[in-house]
Amino acid sequence: MKLSFLGAAREVTGSCFLVETGQVRFLVDCGMIQGGREAPARNRKPFAFDPQSIDFVLLTHAHIDHSGLLPKLTRAGYKGPILATTATADLLQVMLPDSAHIQESEARRDGRRVRAARGRNTEPEPLYTLQDAQECLRQVWAVPYDEELVPRAGVRCRFRDAGHILGSAIIEVWVSEASGTTKLVFSGDLGHPGRPILRDPTPVRDADILVIESTYGDRAHKDHSASQTELIDIVERTLYRQRGNLIIPAFAVGRTQEIIYHLHRLTREGRLRGLRVFVDSPMATEATRITRQHVELFDDAARNLAAWHARGRDLPYLHFTESVEESMALNKVRAGAIIVSASGMCDAGRIRHHLRHNLPRRESSVLIAGFQAQGTLGRRLVDGAKRVRMFGEDIPVRAGIHTVGGLSAHADQPALLAWAAGFQQAPRQTFVVHGEARAAEGLAGRLGAMPGWNVTVPVPGMTVQWPENTEVLDHA
Ligand SMILES: [Zn+2]
CATH class of the missing domain: 3.60.15.10 (Ribonuclease Z/Hydroxyacylglutathione hydrolase-like)
Structure with missing residues (x-):
């Protein structure tokens, strides 16, 4: 063989x-x-x-x-x-x-x-x-x-x-x-x-x-609870204190559903409140739908959360954008939004528009939770680039870039x-x-x-x- x-x-x-x-x-x-x-x-x-x-x-x-x-x-x-x-x-x-x-x-x-x-x-x-x-x-x-x-x-x-x-x-x-x-x-x-x-x-x-x-x-990843505390801290700082947006590049399949899961769970536990979450990736929307059809593959905690979700009280505002116009409208939102979008390594897709609008803003933050391969825009951000090239323009990076490794899918x-x-x-x-x-x-x-x-x-x-x-x- x-x-x-x-x-x-x-x-x-x-x-x-x-x-x-x-x-x-x-x-x-x-x-x-x-x-x-x-x-x-x-x-x-x-x-x-x-x-x-x-x-x-x-x-x-x-x-x-x-x-x-x-x-x-x-x-x-x-x-x-x-x-x-x-x-x-x-x-x-x-x-x-x-x-x-x-x-x-x-x-x-x-x-x-x-x-x-x-x-x-x-x-x-x-x-x-x-x-x-x-x-x-x-x-x-x-x-x-x-x-x-x-x-x-x-x-x-x-x-x-x-x-x-x-x-x-x-x-x-x-x-x-x-x-x-x-x-x-x-x-x-x-x-x-x-x-x-x-x-x-x-x-x-x-x-x-x-x-x-x-x-x-x-x-070694930071332990899970430390990563959650970090996530809460980034959300509070960006949305409540700095009055900016939180941009989360995420693989449409896997990562996006996990981020939604974390934000729901932290809301359920009373550790976050009043969230406005936008999932801006048609693929992520589809993948979320498919995920919900496969409850049989969930672990116990996820089944519990799904049951809480079905009761429908005090849920975070969660919106799946559909049209390009709806996606572009998000570019005008100046504060208070959590935008989860693909691609996960920032190389393609709608995430690039959200980065272009938020990277130059000190008030906004980017949360990197997934692996960023060499040569990708995401990797350059993680490595601390002060300026990046997008859409033929030189974009200054003033937003906070936060890597939260403990949420990794690997x-x-x-x-x-x-x-x-x-x-x-x-x-x-x-x-x-x-x-x-x-x-x-x-x-x-x-x-x-x-x-x-x-x-x-x-x-x-x-x-x-x-x-x-x-x-x-x-x-x-
Ligand atoms: Zn994989």
């Missing part, structure tokens, strides 16, 4: 792993690369494998950095099934068409640029179209958690709750060959234990090969180590992925110090062979 690390090796986005035996070839995730100038060109590169030779795809969760190149795979001729949990399948219904829409409008914008610069009349092909996305969605098979499935003779798999976003999964895969059966475990993205709404990541007891994420592999280093400690025996080989080099090496160092653990941080494109040896076969 061969395992290739085609994406998310020493970086956070573009998750894609290829498993091959003489009989079967499959992918785990087929994600888009996000952040940085080279991302669009890298996403356009042909796949490192023949898409038509793939038998099936296993998808850990709906985030675009895990699912975003699936329509490209379909466009390139892939016809097989894409296995995902039911909630992931629901989320894909809105996320893949949305992503296609972004691809189409970027292609049109690039076309206009080429025309303006060279007078040539070319319309660059989008990475994929809405039609590709819709075709791709027909290939999605919704599967339950915790049941053994046989996507193809010789392969069994099982999706376990990863507690990261709605529908997220750790995937266990058993691959049988003449030489025996090998069990692979792909952690996907792991949630931080005790996070709102979702259950904690499911412990896994055994694996021959473990592929584990490391987004926060070198860091497990921190202690939580990753605790999950890894759930293995009754060390996996025979562990690969640390989905983290920038420092984070991946930080986690690898700690895992490698555990008795019996054999840990590697793969380089991009690396292929390893199992069980004969685990040497590098080639680099892309």
Whole structure:
């Protein structure tokens, strides 16, 4: 069996792993690369494998950095099934068409640029179209958690709750060959234990090969209650004392629902009052609707809160904007609004308009609660930029920029180590992925110090062979 690390090796986005035996070839995730100038060109590169030779795809969760190149795979001729949990399948219904829409409008914008610069009349092909996305969605098979499935003779798999976003999964895969059966475990993205709404990541007891994420592999989040106190403090300072707005860039799926959850819970506990919350992202609105349809996946605290919410007393004012006009009207609001908008890393979407209007204002604040990849506007803000470039303008940053790490959707280093400690025996080989080099090496160092653990941080494109040896076969 061969395992290739085609994406998310020493970086956070573009998750894609290829498993091959003489009989079967499959992918785990087929994600888009996000952040940085080279991302669009890298996403356009042909796949490192023949898409038509793939038998099936296993998808850990709906985030675009895990699912975003699936329509490209379909466009390139892939016809097989894409296995995902039911909630992931629901989320894909809105996320893949949305992503296609972004691809189409970027292609049109690039076309206009080429025309303006060279007078040539070319319309660059989008990475994929809405039609590709819709075709791709027909290939999605919704599967339950915790049941053994046989996507193809010789392969069994099982999706376990990863507690990261709605529908997220750790995937266990058993691959049988003449030489025996090998069990692979792909952690996907792991949630931080005790996070709102979702259950904690499911412990896994055994694996021959473990592929584990490391987004926060070198860091510990501040504890949850400290993060909440910080959130309350930022809300009070910005809205009540400074009379500005609080802007929260948030992934439409996951983060937005958590922020809404926190604001409701803190209101219920009497720790915040009189909030006016605007969710300004059509995708986030859809994702919130889907989340409310999957109460069966909630943890107990979230079910309690949902029941309180249903009684409908003393709720914060919560408005989901719909039209562009409604979104633009928010630009005129000078004070007292909490605006939750996407994209989470501030690279696209309506959030940019809210930042443009509020970054220059000392009274306003920006709350960064999610991971910001290198090369994104969000990262520049976190790193303390005094001026940023947006819409062809130089925008001064006078608003307070607050990072609240303890609300993260990803497990921190202690939580990753605790999950890894759930293995009754060390996996025979562990690969640390989905983290920038420092984070991946930080986690690898700690895992490698555990008795019996054999840990590697793969380089991009690396292929390893199992069980004969685990040497590098080639680099892309
Ligand atoms: Zn994710």
